[in-house]
Amino acid sequence: MLPEIGHFSLILALNLCVLLSVFPFIGSVKGDVVLMSLARPLTVGVFVFVALAYVSLTAAFATDDFSVLYVAEHSNTLLPERYKLTAVWGGHEGSFLLWIFMLSGWMLAVAHFSRSVPLDFLARVLSILGMLSVGYLLFLLATSNPFDRVVPLAPADGADLNSALQDFGFIVHPPTLYMGYVGFSVVFAFAMAALLSGRLDSAWARWCRPWANVAWAILTLGLCLGSWWAYYELGWGGWWAWDPVENPPLITWLLGTALVHSLAVSEKRGAFKSWTVMLSILAFAGSLLGTFITRSGLLTSIHAFASDPERGIFILGILVLSIGGGLLLYAVRSPLLKGGVGFELSSREMFLLTNNVLLVVAAASVLLGTLFPMIFQALTGKLISIGPPYFNAIFIPLMIPLIFFMAVGPLSMWKSTSVRSMVTRLGRVAMISLVLGIGLPLVITLEFDFWSIAGVGFALWISLSMISDFGNKIRKKSNIVEGVRGLSLSYYGMQLAHIGVAVMVAGISLTSSYSIEKSVLLQSGESTDLGEFNFEIGAARSVSGKNFSGQEVSINVSKDDIFLTELLPQRRVYFASGTPSTEMAIDAGFLRDLFVTLGEQKENGAWSMTLYVKPFVRWIWLGALFMVFGGLVSAADKRYRYLQESVDKNKKSLATYSSGKTADVGV
Amino acid sequence: MKPHRRNRLALILFISFGLSVTVGLTLFALSQNINMFFTPTQVAQGEVQPGQAFRIGGMVKEGSLVKNELDLAVRFTTTDFVSDVPIAYNEASGILPDLFREGQGIVAEGSVDAFGIFQATKVLAKHDENYMSPEVKAAMDAAKLLNADESDLVNEELTK
Numbered sequence: 001m002l003p004e005i006g007h008f009s010l011i012l013a014l015n016l017c018v019l020l021s022v023f024p025f026i027g028s029v030k031g032d033v034v035l036m037s038l039a040r041p042l043t044v045g046v047f048v049f050v051a052l053a054y055v056s057l058t059a060a061f062a063t064d065d066f067s068v069l070y071v072a073e074h075s076n077t078l079l080p081e082r083y084k085l086t087a088v089w090g091g092h093e094g095s096f097l098l099w100i101f102m103l104s105g106w107m108l109a110v111a112h113f114s115r116s117v118p119l120d121f122l123a124r125v126l127s128i129l130g131m132l133s134v135g136y137l138l139f140l141l142a143t144s145n146p147f148d149r150v151v152p153l154a155p156a157d158g159a160d161l162n163s164a165l166q167d168f169g170f171i172v173h174p175p176t177l178y179m180g181y182v183g184f185s186v187v188f189a190f191a192m193a194a195l196l197s198g199r200l201d202s203a204w205a206r207w208c209r210p211w212a213n214v215a216w217a218i219l220t221l222g223l224c225l226g227s228w229w230a231y232y233e234l235g236w237g238g239w240w241a242w243d244p245v246e247n248p249p250l251i252t253w254l255l256g257t258a259l260v261h262s263l264a265v266s267e268k269r270g271a272f273k274s275w276t277v278m279l280s281i282l283a284f285a286g287s288l289l290g291t292f293i294t295r296s297g298l299l300t301s302i303h304a305f306a307s308d309p310e311r312g313i314f315i316l317g318i319l320v321l322s323i324g325g326g327l328l329l330y331a332v333r334s335p336l337l338k339g340g341v342g343f344e345l346s347s348r349e350m351f352l353l354t355n356n357v358l359l360v361v362a363a364a365s366v367l368l369g370t371l372f373p374m375i376f377q378a379l380t381g382k383l384i385s386i387g388p389p390y391f392n393a394i395f396i397p398l399m400i401p402l403i404f405f406m407a408v409g410p411l412s413m414w415k416s417t418s419v420r421s422m423v424t425r426l427g428r429v430a431m432i433s434l435v436l437g438i439g440l441p442l443v444i445t446l447e448f449d450f451w452s453i454a455g456v457g458f459a460l461w462i463s464l465s466m467i468s469d470f471g472n473k474i475r476k477k478s479n480i481v482e483g484v485r486g487l488s489l490s491y492y493g494m495q496l497a498h499i500g501v502a503v504m505v506a507g508i509s510l511t512s513s514y515s516i517e518k519s520v521l522l523q524s525g526e527s528t529d530l531g532e533f534n535f536e537i538g539a540a541r542s543v544s545g546k547n548f549s550g551q552e553v554s555i556n557v558s559k560d561d562i563f564l565t566e567l568l569p570q571r572r573v574y575f576a577s578g579t580p581s582t583e584m585a586i587d588a589g590f591l592r593d594l595f596v597t598l599g600e601q602k603e604n605g606a607w608s609m610t611l612y613v614k615p616f617v618r619w620i621w622l623g624a625l626f627m628v629f630g631g632l633v634s635a636a637d638k639r640y641r642y643l644q645e646s647v648d649k650n651k652k653s654l655a656t657y658s659s660g661k662t663a664d665v666g667v
Numbered sequence: 668m669k670p671h672r673r674n675r676l677a678l679i680l681f682i683s684f685g686l687s688v689t690v691g692l693t694l695f696a697l698s699q700n701i702n703m704f705f706t707p708t709q710v711a712q713g714e715v716q717p718g719q720a721f722r723i724g725g726m727v728k729e730g731s732l733v734k735n736e737l738d739l740a741v742r743f744t745t746t747d748f749v750s751d752v753p754i755a756y757n758e759a760s761g762i763l764p765d766l767f768r769e770g771q772g773i774v775a776e777g778s779v780d781a782f783g784i785f786q787a788t789k790v791l792a793k794h795d796e797n798y799m800s801p802e803v804k805a806a807m808d809a810a811k812l813l814n815a816d817e818s819d820l821v822n823e824e825l826t827k
Contacts, residue, residue, distance in 0.1 A: 164765070342671055345678070357682060365693045372697060383704035385722060390700035394693055519759045521739055581765050599762035602736050610762050 003068050006056025007147040010097075013049035013104075014137040016042055020130030024123035028197075036123035043104075043111040043126050046133065050104040054088070054097060057146055061087050067154035070094060070146040076160035076576040078547035082171065087161045089174045092295060092311075093146035098175060099291070100136050102182045103129065110186055110211070117207050124193035125186075132185055135318040143311050160547070160576030169229025177222030177249060181287040183215025184256060188284035191277045192326060195333040200277065205267035208280075210635040212263055213493075216256045217631025223249050224624035231617070232586055232595075239511075239620055242391040247370040248290030254363035255283040258356045260631075265352055269414055271343070274334045275356070281326045286363070288319045293370075344416040351409035358402045365394045403458045403505065406498055407465035429468055433460035445514070455509020462502035466495050493634025500626025507619025517612040523605050524553075531613045533594065534558045538566075540607070548572040548581075553607055557587065557594055569598040569609065593617050702776065706809055710779065711750035717779050723752060724774040732769050745773065745785075747809070752779075756787040766792040 020042040027035025057070075061084045066072040074090040075083075089095040107129045114122050140146075190208040194200040226246070231239045240246065259279040265272045292315045343349040369386045376384050411425055437457025441449060473491075474483030516531050527536035538554035550572035557564045567585035574581065587594040592615040599608030704722045705715055715721055728751060731744035739758035744751045754775055756763070767773060767790060777787040 342674075345674055350678075357685065361686070361689050365689070368693060369697065376701075385702045385704065386697065387700045387702055390696045393696040393700070397692070398689070519739060519762060521737075579766065582762075597762060599758060600734070602734075604736060608739055608758055608762055 002056045002059050002063075003065065003147040003149065006053040006060075007145065009049040009052040009056065010137060010141060010147075013046050013053065014134065014141065016045045016049065017130045017133040017137060020046060021127050021134055024130075025127040028120040028123045028127070031120070033119065036119050039123040039126040040111045042130070043107045046130070047104040047108040050101050053147075054101045057088050057094060057097060058085055060147075061085065064158070066156070066158050067149050068146075069148045069150050072150060072155050072158045074158065074161050076158040076547065078575060079158075079161055079166075080546055083161055083166050086171045090161045090165055090170075093140070093144040095174060095178075096136070096140055096144055096291075096295075097146055099178050099182060100133065100140060102175070102178045103133060103136065103185060105179075106182055106186050107133070110189075114207065121193055121197060121199065121207075124196055125189045128189040128192050129185060132189075132322060135322065139311075139314050139318065143314055157576070160574065163548075163572075163574040163577060163579050163581045164233065166547075166574075167229070167233055169225065169233055173222065173225040173229050176218060176225055180215055180217075180219025180222045181249070181252065181290060183211065183218055184252065184280075184283045184287045187212045187215060187259065187280045188326065191280035192329060195277060195329050198333065198336060200273050202267050202270050205263050205273075205276070206640065209260075209263045209267055210637075210640040212256070212260055212280075213631045213635035216253075216260050217628045217635070219249065219253055219256060220624055220631065221628045223253055224621050224628070227624075228621050232584055239617065242369070242388045244370050244373075245290070245294050247366050248286060248293055251363045251366050251370075252283055252286030252290060254359045254366070255279060255286050258359040258363075259283050261352050261359075262356055265349055269343075269349060271349055272353070272356075277330060277334065279356075279360075281323065281330060282360075282363075284326070285319070285323045288315075288323065289367075291315060292319055343414070346412070346419050346422070347416050348409060348412040348414045351405050351412055354405050355402060355409060358398055358405075362395060362398045362402075365398070366391060369394070400454075400458075403462060403501070406501065407461050410494060410498065411465060411469050425468070425472075426465060429461065429464045432464060433457050436460055449513050451509050452513040455506050455513075459502040459506035462505070463499050466498055466502075470495065488637055488639070490634040490637040490639075493630045493632070493637070495630070496633060497627045497630025500623040500628075500630060502623070503619050503626060504623025507616045507623060510616040511614055511620065514615045515613065515617070517610060519599075519608065519610040521602065521606045521608050523607075528611070530611050532559055533564070533613060534561075535567075535596070535611055537607065540601070543570055543572075545572075547576065548574045550583075551601070553598055553609075555585070555596055565594070567594065567596050569596045571598050571600070588618060590618060591615060704774075707745055707747045707752045708750040708809065710752050710785070715779055717781055720776070720778050722774055722776050723754075723785055724772070725752075727767070727769050727771055727773055729769050743769075745775065752785050753783070754785045754787050754790075756790055760788060763790055764792040768792075 020039065023035045024039035024042070026032070027038070057068075059065075060068045060071050061075050062081075064071070064075065064077050064084075066075075070091065070093050071087075074087045074094070079087065083090075087094075089098045107126060110125060110129070111122070114125070117125075187208060190204070190211065194204045194208075226249070227239045230241065230246075259276065262272050262276045262279055266276045292312065295311055295315055369390050372386055373384050376382065407426060407429065408422060412422060434457060437460055438453050440456055441447075441452040445452075470487075473487060474480060477483035477486055518528075518530055520528055522528060522537045524537050524539055527534055529535075534557065536556045536558070538556060540551050540553045543550050543552045550570050552568050552570045555567040555569070557567060565587045567587060569585040570583040572581045572583060573579070582597050582599075584595055584597045592613060595612045595614065597610045599610070601607050702720070702722050704724065707723065707725045709715070710723060723745060725745040725747045728744040728746045731742075731751075733742045735741070741756045741758055741763065742753065743756075744753050746752075754777075756775070756777075771792055774791045775785065775787040776789040776791075777785055780786050
């Protein structure tokens with residue numbers, strides 16, 4: 001019964017979405033307040049029914065209802081509770097339902113928090129999001145219904161959730177990534193609504209900015225969790241592999257980062273408006289491309305769902321319609337936009353423009369590398385793949401000038417800033433980062449390594465320039481407390497995010513330079529050295545869990561004959577699927593990770609295993625967390641808070657609506 | 668020229684210069700990093716020169732997997748059910764993935780040596796047991812076309 005309720009809720013939600021995409025939109029064109037006011041209640045209705053469908057599917061998992069095909073394929077009676085509740089997103093159908101659920105959640109948030117936004121504008125935003133939801137729901141119902149039953153006989157037990165997914169990372173990574181992805185739909189809808197109404201001004205940028213910041217922050221978190229999960233689960237000690245499905249979120253993230261900066265210029269200076277709208281469309285396109293690549297099965301990837309090409313074509317249809325529609329609207333309406341105020345070659349606008357160009361070029365080159373195998377195959381029929389060396393060769397040289405300008409931009413002035421003042425302000429920072437950047441790695445390791453020097457130097461360059469700017473700003477005030485209070489939350493957010501980049505740059509360069517690993521075959525009682533650490537193999541013993549059994553090997557790690565930690569890597573076999581799986585053992589630390597993956601046991605009792613020492617690898621995710629907090633803190637700035645007076649003003653402007661004040665409306 | 672025109676010109680020149688450098692570098696990097704993919708049949712027919720780096724994909728042939736007991740060397744045969752190619756791998760460059768098994772689709776990177784043995788530097792198996800990578804699928808499809816008479820047999824093998 002419950003699955004039918006879920007199915008029925010989805011159909012109802014689809015109907016409500018159709019209403020949402022038609023009536024408030026007509027209302028906004030005609031200036032009809034009643035029709036426009038439908039947007040909010042309809043959005044609430046969509047959310048309620050999508051949530052109901054989502055809960056029904058979760059309930060089917062929780063109660064082991066294997067008469068539902070999707071549940072039978074992705075769960076098992078022995079599956080631990082926490083995975084039963086989250087196995088909803090263990091496959092294509094359910095994860096797309098999660099995607100729609102996230103979108104309806106964002107829509108509800110827009111309806112709730114945008115009370116100061118004029119009603120006609122809000123009606124357009126929600127109605128455009130409604131149109132997207134129509135596409136997604138149609139796709140779900142037509143090609144990938146998660147509520148399909150197995151008729152006539154339900155299997156006694158399910159096939160189990162893929163053993164590689166039975167992990168904490170699976171609980172947190174997909175929902176976060178989807179939430180970030182879908183957040184860019186909101187930004188897209190704001191941009192489209194602005195194009196439609198012709199109201200593309202600083203006020204629009206101010207409404208849009210907190211949403212862009214939050215979506216960006218959540219996407220950053222999603223990427224960070226994915227990287228962390230891949231690191232400890234996949235067992236090769238890597239934190240980024242340039243996998244074709246990892247790349248679209250990165251492309252979206254790069255475009256989103258450009259967008260967040262470009263919105264700042266649009267809000268503060270009224271410039272780059274057209275470009276900002278373009279970036280909103282592109283970031284949204286990136287998020288759709290991600291789903292398309294994952295679900296069409298066109299590329300080789302660890303993420304790919306076993307899927308049929310029909311789905312790919314359907315998603316391609318949604319992609320072409322929404323992005324094509326967006327670009328068409330852009331082409332028609334953007335020439336009407338007035339250009340912003342002028343600025344000089346040495347100005348904050350110019351530095352931010354450079355930042356944008358670099359980020360967009362980086363996104364484009366990652367996109368090229370990701371799609372090139374597909375294009376090549378279509379043209380020549382030959383199968384190829386593009387390796388990580390391509391991405392590293394392109395990405396790193398683009399990031400270096402970006403990092404350079406990261407210190408320059410925040411210290412410069414809008415409109416015009418003299419080169420000489422920048423040199424005096426940053427000269428000392430440059431000297432210190434140069435000396436310490438070369439000195440620190442050299443003194444500590446006694447080796448010359450270019451990338452670690454560059455990494456430490458650039459990390460210092462960013463963080464010291466931030467600290468010096470912070471100091472200058474505070475010194476202008478009479479006392480420190482007043483100085484600290486006087487700065488806006490968006491300034492603190494920017495500081496945090498930029499320092500996050502510094503931490504990440506240091507982490508990436510140091511872990512890439514100094515990581516060591518080796519694969520060995522060792523018996524109990526034997527030991528081996530890796531770097532300054534000694535790994536001694538102890539006894540093996542059997543372990544078992546609710547749905548698996550396996551073996552565990554004890555490994556004692558010591559340094560200079562002092563015992564550090566015991567690592568317990570496992571090798572498991574899951575009952576339902578019979579698939580073997582390795583569980584690495586990690587000793588995580590602020591300065592280094594020690595980590596072991598276990599292979600097979602040979603006949604003479606020796607175990608094959610790979611040992612890793614990874615210095616500073618945690619800094620990569622620590623830096624990402626700084627960025628996440630930075631994004632959230634700046635979205636909480638009080639100038640985005642919706643004041644009562646603006647709500648009142650909004651009511652007043654509504655009253656004048658019926659008297660035909662809608663000259664700027666309509667295409 | 669008026670100052671703002673001069674600024675705009677400088678800006679356009681600056682951006683187009685940057686773009687052309689980037690496009691040039693990107694295409695160069697791309698051309699340097701293309702990994703070709705070949706099926707076991709193509710390799711058996713000698714389409715690949717010894718020493719040339721490429722990717723091969725197919726099934727791990729049933730009964731072909733031999734793991735040394737005293738070191739980490741591994742040997743197996745990959746097949747598209749038309750031709751077989753022997754593969755040598757050493758787990759010292761990384762333990763084989765969890766899903767590496769006989770009858771499972773794999774993709775290996777490396778090159779063929781003078782004795783016709785594919786020396787793999789990396790072996791990939793996919794994490795989803797229902798999922799077959801496009802490369803392996805393409806190899807199977809190509810083999811099926813070649814071998815239409817025996818297609819029943821191939822299907823039987825595949826459904827095992």
